[in-house]
Amino acid sequence: MTASNNHIWHPPRIYNAAYDFVDGNILAGRSEKAAFIDRSGMHTYGDLAERVNRFGNGLINLGVRREERVACCLTDTIDFPTVFFGAIKMGAVPVMINTLLTEENYRYILTDCRARVLVVSAELLDIIEPVVDEVSGINTVIISGRTPVLDTGQKDLSVVIGKQDSDLKAAETRPDEVAFWLYSSGSTGEPKGVKHLHASMMHTARQYAWPILNICENDIVFSAAKLCFAYGLGNGLSFPMSVGATTVLFDSRPTPDDIITCLRQHQPTIFYGVPTLYAALLANPNNSRETASQRLRIAVSAGEPLASSIGEKFEERFGCIVLDGVGSTEMLHIYVSNRIDDNKYGTSGKPVSGYDICLVDIDGSDIPDGRVGEMLVRGASMAEGYWNRREKNLATFVGPWLWTGDKYVKLLDGFYQYAGRSDDMFKSGGNWVSPFDVESALIEHPAVLESGVIPCPDEAGNMKPKAYVVLNEGVAQSKELVDDLKVHVKERIEVWKYPRWIEFTEKLPKTATGKIQRFKLRAADMDRDR
Template identity: 55%
Template sequence: MPRFLELPRRYNAASHFVDRHIAEGRGDKIAVIDDRGRYSYAALAARVNQAGNLLKGMGVQPEQRVLLALLDGIDFPAMFFGAMKIGAVPVPVNTLLTTKDYDFLLRDSRAAVLAVSGALMEKFRPIISEQPFLKQVLISGQVPATVTPLADLLAQQSDQLETAPTTPDDIGFWLYSSGSTGSPKGAMHLQGDMIHTAVLYGEEVLGIREDDVVFSAAKLFFAYGMGNAMTFPLHVGATAVLMAERPTPAAVMKRLKDHQCSIFYGVPTLYAGILADKGITKDSGSGRLRRCVSAGEALPEEIGKRWQQLFGVDILDGIGSTEMLHIFLSNRPGNVRYGTTGEAVPGYDLRIVDEHGNPVEQGGIGELLVSGPSSAIAYWNNRAKSLAAFHGPWTRTGDKYLQTRDGYYIYAGRSDDMLKVSGIWVSPFEVESALSAHPKVLEAAVVAHTDTDDLIKPKAYIVLKDGIGADEALSEELKTFVKERLAPYKYPRWIEFVDELPKTATGKIQRFKLRDLA
């Protein structure tokens, strides 16, 4: 059964993740390092209180939404926990969306206040005056001469704030799904959800400690990044390094080296990009690095092994979701088995079922269901999608898996990405992993394509490493390479070389776009 921590009936997440550290003597310790400065736990607590007072002064009521379109920096945790502390509901959103997307999110969430980074204002400016629910806009960073920046507005507020009498079961925050298969859905999480992930994964699997310095390439608006660089370090009193810019290999390695980070969180695409950069060596990063984590997409076995050889640190591959808030299935330190996603995180239960909801036979492929204490309770204003995803204590992940005899889970692909070739299910990830093991391949994505007889066969889109030329000979070489490693019917019948693969902001390959091309 899922393991629920015993929380007091009166509970507010800001008290645990921020205020507690002052009482426990960590006020002078550095909590956050961003592109502009270093902030102690006392400074963070004061800024959270000022954010809460600012929102209260604007008339924000408990349970009202506050949309956060903020680049990673100190204002993100300040506004997030400031809203939660007064009982309001922060709604962090992807900072790489379009104006049309933001219009939908403002209307769907009915947010009364928008906190936005100045660099993103051009996306919001055309739609702000048309919003039926939005009352106030707060701009972080650079602002027009006629606008008072968020930092100045916060400085005008008291740094003392009474905590709202919330419970662990109050709605605490929303996270919108990526919307890769339709409009984004607002997953509603509770005040008590974050501490469960911080204890069950952050402490019991990752082993995060107070002396850690962490850096996450995944941004704070993403469920994965929020745990990595905000709730996990703030749970144990560690230090988080935040970066506003895009996480290129060079930018990532600079942060790791400059701050001597001990924990790094990335995604498979980024790990592959760092390994492909011939200018990056072990000395390019941190001498204190002791943990690396990957999620967002399944980690190809070859990438994990090469990373360990170069940096001497294993990558803990895991899977989580917006709905479950963070990783619920993961490899363990000292017990990494590349090519698998490991075992269930303590406190979470897993099942693999067929299309009728029945358990699959040992070694069979089915859909993964998860039950755990950090699950969202529903999607906002979307009963049909909520009923399809949440089944009592169980949540559908949309991922296909199989389980080995000794209990390890092997990823097979998203449910809507699976291929049926010659009447047999084929995992696109298995074919992609085989292709990625070739020394000339940087990335691969496999989708279904119909042949002249209207039968489904695998087609591969390949991104080659720098300096490698694409030709028919290489295409045939790659097909043979896969045939030698997998069952013959799994090899890609067509190979198309591309400059890049379409991805979400969180690094997931958008195979549906490739299917449209195929």
């Protein structure tokens, strides 16, 4: 086990997260300071505090009681923190839902969470409205970002807020009381409701953002990951608000060009992305520090491991270190990370202060450094558990430990190196193959933008690696390129890991947080062979 430096924050007996993050900034004298910048303009901490109070009062007047759930499907505008903290402050439990799901997913989640009130962005109405009619229990729908409309049976958020009192006493919640839910996107299976506590967000800010990012009041942050995800929630909400910094919000699905435009326009000091986005930004040779933010001092990557070649190229081109790390919805944010003064590309770094890491074999016994093992983590930000998923709870939350489903190696210098997901690893000729190893080698080739690797049976039924490859713009597919890619991989990693088959594709299936869904590649491959 790797023990971290346990300087843990101990919250008071009565602790309300909304009061700490919102009212705390008012008490610190930041009423006139910019909290968020969205498509409608700049919003101060004072503006936010008033909106939070008004929305909390609106929920009370709608009959929402303490601990009742409020489903929220909101894009990244000022309405997100308004609704999120407004519900928490009056004692309700906001359920934050991914804005990029299918109608089937929304039907499942809205049925599963049993919310009475739904707050939804106007642009998502077309896909969610038919589902709401089928879900019993939702008796109030509040629309964000719409010009008020009469006689629709729905309420408009601007009207709800406008009618309420601007003073609201925070519910006297406890730090270990459930504050909000997030639904895990996961790389496999259906979404799971993850229950987080009032103290969890401040734990992640104090243990990760403060010492590792050195985030401060003067920072301007921009996260490509959306607020509805655990990664984005820390990046763009709890981390900056914990110190009174400013967040730039972008409410559409960002393209690489959108990211560069936003970086250039707002000149953030901290940027958060995922590996596929960093690769896409580098694919355009015109993108650089000069065309983006010249104030950028640090970039963060999570969601999938960052290939060393991508990190090194980004730092060279943008003049800014990229800190790769690993986290999860269940732990709320990153628990193993590289540091500004201790960074090793190709690894996830070392344990974050306040978290303990353990690598074990299939029987749960500790394994020595240098060997692949299942990663377990424990720390104060761990979720209370999954909603309505007893078997999954028993398998994932084992005492104080969380079984992450990731396989890692602890190197002799103390850095942790990703070896693959437990359900993605496979044996080829008796040797273990981590898809990530093959994908990292492929992405070093100048023709390759990204790739996904899965096992595929050869004529004798033995499993061998097969790669799905997305090429960079302007690169033509050819048999010669296939052969070149195979040689390229053989020269960089163990020979048994090279892909026996390479198939070019326009895109890879991914979760909304950028994780490659290899199980979908496997399913498509099996369907084609039938």
